[in-house]
Amino acid sequence: MSITIRDVAKKADCSIKTVSRVVNEESHVRPELRERVLAAIRETGYVPNISARRLVQKRSYVICLLLHAAGSFQSTLLSKVLEVGYEGNYDILVQTYYPIFSRSRKKVSDLIQQNRIDGLVTTPPCDSDPFLIDLINRSGLPHVHIAPLNPTGGTPYVSAExxxxxxxxxxxxxxxxxxxxxxxxxxxxxxxxxxxxxxxxxxxxxxxxxxxxxxxxxxxxxxxxxxxxxxxxxxxxxxxxxxxxxxxxxxxxxxxxxxxxxxxxxxxxxxxxxxxxxxxxxxxxxxxxxxxPLEGIVEQAIQMLIALVEGTQPTSRQVILPTSIIMRGST
Amino acid sequence: MSITIRDVAKKADCSIKTVSRVVNEESHVRPELRERVLAAIRETGYVPNISARRLVQKRSYVICLLLHAAGSFQSTLLSKVLEVGYEGNYDILVQTYYPIFSRSRKKVSDLIQQNRIDGLVTTPPCDSDPFLIDLINRSGLPHVHIAPLNPTGGTPYVSAExxxxxxxxxxxxxxxxxxxxxxxxxxxxxxxxxxxxxxxxxxxxxxxxxxxxxxxxxxxxxxxxxxxxxxxxxxxxxxxxxxxxxxxxxxxxxxxxxxxxxxxxxxxxxxxxxxxxxxxxxxxxxxxxxxxPLEGIVEQAIQMLIALVEGTQPTSRQVILPTSIIMRGST
DNA sequence: AAAATAATTGACAACGTTGTCATAACATGC
DNA sequence: GCATGTTATGACAACGTTGTCAATTATTTT
CATH class of the missing domain: 3.40.50.2300 (Response regulator)
Structure with missing residues (x-):
């Protein structure tokens, strides 16, 4: 039913590997052939199947955001996370985390063990739950704190002055x-x-x-x-x-x-x-x-996380952003 | 490195298919063997690889929530979506959708075509974008509107009086x-x-x-x-x-x-x-x-969507919830 | 012109599951 | 005790991609 890499290869008269190379922008493809493949992709409307890619690469291209409550802080945060994650081609999975409920700990544990996420961002007050932090640390999954209440241990974080x-x-x-x-x-x-x-x-x-x-x-x-x-x-x-x-x-x-x-x-x-x-x-x-500077914090945090996930050295592991003063009618 | 179904099968001295049957709670497994498999699973700490399952089943167990803006309405909504989705064992993928940007349309289109999501919830004003609605309808993906601005066509929705x-x-x-x-x-x-x-x-x-x-x-x-x-x-x-x-x-x-x-x-x-x-x-x-009644609306909508995804007949396709009046100091 | 090197391309295995189908073991009815 | 039906089990293909490695072709060097 759906269009696979094989259909494109047949149309462009080349191997599936070549199509894969074009899709992933690898080198070693003649410009002429590359064009033919691109045309075939356009004509067929081919889109790579992410599940297959995930299976073979053991990566999910998903970042999990742990939130505790719903409020203005969280919604500003989320919207920036979506924006930056989007730029980096990551999907954002949002998960509520209530330190008291063992259910939510189980859920996070499953997410990690099943390779359903590549990285994890915690928001206050999740960073203060030692069980959660221990769970994440033992898994070795890349993770970053946003504005931690309790910036202990070696976890990278972004915060403000x-x-x-x-x-x-x-x-x-x-x-x-x-x-x-x-x-x-x-x-x-x-x-x-x-x-x-x-x-x-x-x-x-x-x-x-x-x-x-x-x-x-x-x-x-x-x-x-x-x-x-x-x-x-x-x-x-x-x-x-x-x-x-x-x-x-x-x-x-x-x-x-x-x-x-x-x-x-x-x-x-x-x-x-x-x-x-x-x-x-x-x-x-x-x-x-x-x-x-919440938006700046989120931006830095997500970029830092993506750097960790992709193995490139992040520029630094602790970032503190400056604040500014806005005077209004109340003073 | 990671433990697969094959490791469990070897340990329990049976075929991988039998392990699969036990994991998925299918019938046709002798109680004695079932116990042996369960023990092997416990000992090895086996967790099924979701990517492989998704690939073969063409299902993702993910519901996508399309949001337009970030605000109080959206954050209340999200937190209820997470709660209800969680109960139904679905992950929630949040995606911003700006009708003007063809980029976001492309993104949603990819999500659908790549089988990355099983169902989709739209929130105002996303339901008023004819391109989006057309895209979703043609794909046949189950979807539900929350409080639509424009409840036309056959799309199920939940709204208020x-x-x-x-x-x-x-x-x-x-x-x-x-x-x-x-x-x-x-x-x-x-x-x-x-x-x-x-x-x-x-x-x-x-x-x-x-x-x-x-x-x-x-x-x-x-x-x-x-x-x-x-x-x-x-x-x-x-x-x-x-x-x-x-x-x-x-x-x-x-x-x-x-x-x-x-x-x-x-x-x-x-x-x-x-x-x-x-x-x-x-x-x-x-x-x-x-x-x-936003929370009630969300609850009904997500349950309706899950019913659509799982093929069980939803009780009804249009639900309208009652409002109530709260008097405070401003009148 | 021959040799060495580099770029291009494809065949095929692998990823870890589930689905299909065949077969073996067991129970049932006469 | 034989035919029949049912339950239990496994072998193997399929899902759609990427990684490995070998083969081919083009380019450069000697």
């Missing part, structure tokens, strides 16, 4: 006259949150502002966490004059709670965020943010 | 005393927008409120479109007392513009939306919305 970003934003807030800056920080045992906290501290120290531990509130990096932490911070006496949320979602939660409390932004309290996903500029007032 | 949802929300607004309700409608040539418009008209007619064409503004179903349309509507004299945005994103845009104009919501203008994705309840005030 958390320290510098937080430092710069904090300094901006100080320049605007703020001395009491509340920090909605994530988990202190996660590297990015910790680095951002250090950046915040460093900026305060530089400007000789004493650090008030009351202004540092641990919170979940999501809408509810941000909302709760804001309540705690605004109950202080005196309350902070600025809030710095270490994630987008918590910034959105903060703004919501401030609105509920009837506290005008930025008149009474300024608000800044680390992240800059869609929601930051789709709510009023726009939230000043440390722009997280 | 657009008419009823808009009718109910409009009626609610009328009950709240609104007579001048501005409508931010999408494209009039798209079925869901049109049905929602009809629902809106029907509710007004029912309550004997004359329809004012000035209050119907065509707009893109996104943030900017909503913002622009709101400006036009609020310039009317007198302006509407309520706005009904036919998508989430345009509602967010509307709220942003109202904030910019200093018009308080809901005091001066009420705002309602059709959709209810994340942003609706993460902005202040929460936006009253017609809840779009």
């Amino acid at each position: 958390d320290f510098a970003g937080a430092y710069q934003m904090t300094e901006r807030l100080i320049m605007l006259g703020h001395q009491r800056i509340g920090l909605l920080l994530g988990h202190r045992n996660q590297r990015p949150s910790l680095d951002r906290l250090f950046g915040y501290r460093a900026a305060l120290e530089k400007h000789q502002i004493p650090i008030n531990e009351q202004l540092l509130v641990d919170s979940e990096n999501n809408f509810v966490g941000g909302s709760t932490a804001t309540q705690i911070l605004m109950n202080l006496n005196p309350p902070p004059t600025a809030l710095f949320a270490l994630s987008d979602e918590s910034a959105a939660g903060a703004l919501y709670r401030l609105n509920e409390l009837g506290i005008p932004v930025p008149e009474k309290v300024a608000l800044a965020a680390f992240g800059d996903l869609t929601i930051s500029h789709q709510i009023w007032p726009g939230i000043s943010a440390v722009k997280y | 657009d008419f009823a949802g808009a009718y109910q929300m409009t009626e609610r607004l009328i009950m709240l005393g609104h007579q001048r309700i501005g409508l931010l409608l999408g494209h009039r040539n798209q079925r869901p927008s049109l049905d929602r418009l009809f629902g809106y008209r029907a509710a007004l007619e029912k309550h004997q409120i004359p329809i004012n064409e000035q209050l119907l503004v065509d707009s893109e179903n996104n943030f900017v479109g909503g913002s622009t349309a709101t400006q036009i509507l609020m310039n009317l004299n007198p302006p509407p007392t309520a706005l009904f945005a036919l998508s989430d994103e345009s509602a967010a845009g509307a709220l942003y513009r109202l904030n910019e104009l200093g018009i308080p919501v809901p005091e001066k203008v009420a705002l309602a939306a059709f959709g209810d994705l994340t942003i609706s309840h993460q902005i202040w005030p929460g936006i009253s919305a017609v809840k779009y």
Whole structure:
């Protein structure tokens, strides 16, 4: 039924191997014959069968992306993964991974053992699951972390300048006259949150502002966490004059709670965020943010992974991209 | 290097075909021999090579999801697709599809021709690209539309009660005393927008409120479109007392513009939306919305697709799910 | 002009499964 | 005990590609 390499060979009056050479752009084919083969391919509409190629080459041309949750971060990430993977001629298989479920671990294990994927990208918080990491490491499958919470071990990763970003934003807030800056920080045992906290501290120290531990509130990096932490911070006496949320979602939660409390932004309290996903500029007032270079991170990560898969030496195994500051109405 | 069916056969002292039968749970194997084979499989750690199986069976156990953009709608959708696909033992291959680019058409065409996928799900607005639809139809590949903009032809689809949802929300607004309700409608040539418009008209007619064409503004179903349309509507004299945005994103845009104009919501203008994705309840005030049953839609669609792939008769080829109304602070 | 080298081409095996068919072993009915 | 039917098993081809290696032809060198 379907058109195979044999049909093309017959039409072009040559061997199947020659057709294979033309298709794979190998050398050692006379231009004239090459043209004849290309014409035959056009006429027949031949497309190589990937399953056969995979079988003989023991490669799948598939990259697996492990995601934990569904959100703005993930969807931006995915869309960039698809774009870069596409350029490199890889299909993208998306798989959810919930560290608690042994089912998802089994699934990933099968994917690896059956040679169904050539490489694997993990996104936060998957990189913090030791079982998963161990599984991947033992398999020897190429893999790369995107923005790991826990960049330990030798796994290559791409991340951002958390320290510098937080430092710069904090300094901006100080320049605007703020001395009491509340920090909605994530988990202190996660590297990015910790680095951002250090950046915040460093900026305060530089400007000789004493650090008030009351202004540092641990919170979940999501809408509810941000909302709760804001309540705690605004109950202080005196309350902070600025809030710095270490994630987008918590910034959105903060703004919501401030609105509920009837506290005008930025008149009474300024608000800044680390992240800059869609929601930051789709709510009023726009939230000043440390722009997280997610698309750049993904691009580098996928290219790094493809390099690993194809055996070419990647230029480096740890890449840290710079952040930038975008000021909007909330400060 | 890797363990094949031959290794297992040697260990269990039988033919490879027998091992194949055991692996695929076919009948005609003596219990005693079956046990021996199972033991051999355990000992060797054998896992069937999927590429070989795919080659010979011309099946991939992969479902392709075509997405156009990255957003809240898409990420909710994806995460449900992964969940349901997972239950059915299918891998999910995600592919972006931009109707304008012939590249993406080529990519989809390759996926189909190379037997890399068993079935295909399209999401809006991919279903409106006649080239794509024609391509899929000619290939005979099982496929299903999710919430199509253009449900023509015989393609099975799953969608929601657009008419009823808009009718109910409009009626609610009328009950709240609104007579001048501005409508931010999408494209009039798209079925869901049109049905929602009809629902809106029907509710007004029912309550004997004359329809004012000035209050119907065509707009893109996104943030900017909503913002622009709101400006036009609020310039009317007198302006509407309520706005009904036919998508989430345009509602967010509307709220942003109202904030910019200093018009308080809901005091001066009420705002309602059709959709209810994340942003609706993460902005202040929460936006009253017609809840779009996206997860249910996806679930039905994937199950329908799997039924088509596996040849079992799907229960029905067109499914329409009911909507519900959630009132929040914006009305 | 002969020899050496390089480029071009094809025959055939291999990849690891499943499907087809033939055969062997066993059970059943008379 | 024989014919018949059923169950169990295996030999071998097929799937459509790429890799290996040998054979042929063109090009360069001596």
